[in-house]
Amino acid sequence: MKKYVVTEQAVINAPVGRVWGVVSRTDRYAEWVAGAIEVTDHHGVATVGMTYAERNRTLGPLKTDSVWTVREIEPFRRRVDTGTGFAPLQDVTNVFEFRPIQSEDGREVTEMLYQVEYAIGLGPLGLLLNAVQEPGMRAAMRTSMTHLDRLIRSESSTTAR
Numbered sequence: 001m002k003k004y005v006v007t008e009q010a011v012i013n014a015p016v017g018r019v020w021g022v023v024s025r026t027d028r029y030a031e032w033v034a035g036a037i038e039v040t041d042h043h044g045v046a047t048v049g050m051t052y053a054e055r056n057r058t059l060g061p062l063k064t065d066s067v068w069t070v071r072e073i074e075p076f077r078r079r080v081d082t083g084t085g086f087a088p089l090q091d092v093t094n095v096f097e098f099r100p101i102q103s104e105d106g107r108e109v110t111e112m113l114y115q116v117e118y119a120i121g122l123g124p125l126g127l128l129l130n131a132v133q134e135p136g137m138r139a140a141m142r143t144s145m146t147h148l149d150r151l152i153r154s155e156s157s158t159t160a161r
Contacts, residue, residue: 010145026052
């Protein structure tokens with residue numbers, strides 16, 4: 001079984017604490033995660049060992065139900081979840097990492113790393129399948145971070161009024 005790692009990065013225009021506050025809420029994933037249609041079961045704030053479930057879009061019109069388990073939390077720095085329900089992808093792990101950086105105008109913003117690790121069996125067919133799905137996965141990861149940035153900025157502008 002071949003293992004893959006797909007990583008994307010973005011700058012979120014908000015301090016780490018604000019980004020962490022949204023990403024830690026498992027009930028909010030459908031608001032910003034590109035492939036999440038709805039969160040069907042959750043426990044609110046991410047807690048190690050707890051699970052949450054989603055209805056997701058996969059390739060094209062295909063949909064799936066996934067269950068995620070929170071495996072690791074380093075507050076304001078890193079979160080690791082493992083997921084099931086993405087066949088033929090197996091051993092799926094999401095890693096979110098956050099690092100405070102300074103914007104050009106001196107504000108604290110957040111560098112976010114979004115990484116997905118997974119395995120695909122199926123020999124040569126698995127290689128072909130990954131070649132088809134990986135570009136879409138990368139695009140969805142970038143879209144998710146863009147959605148997260150917009151969501152946080154919209155909430156910040158609403159509370160600033």
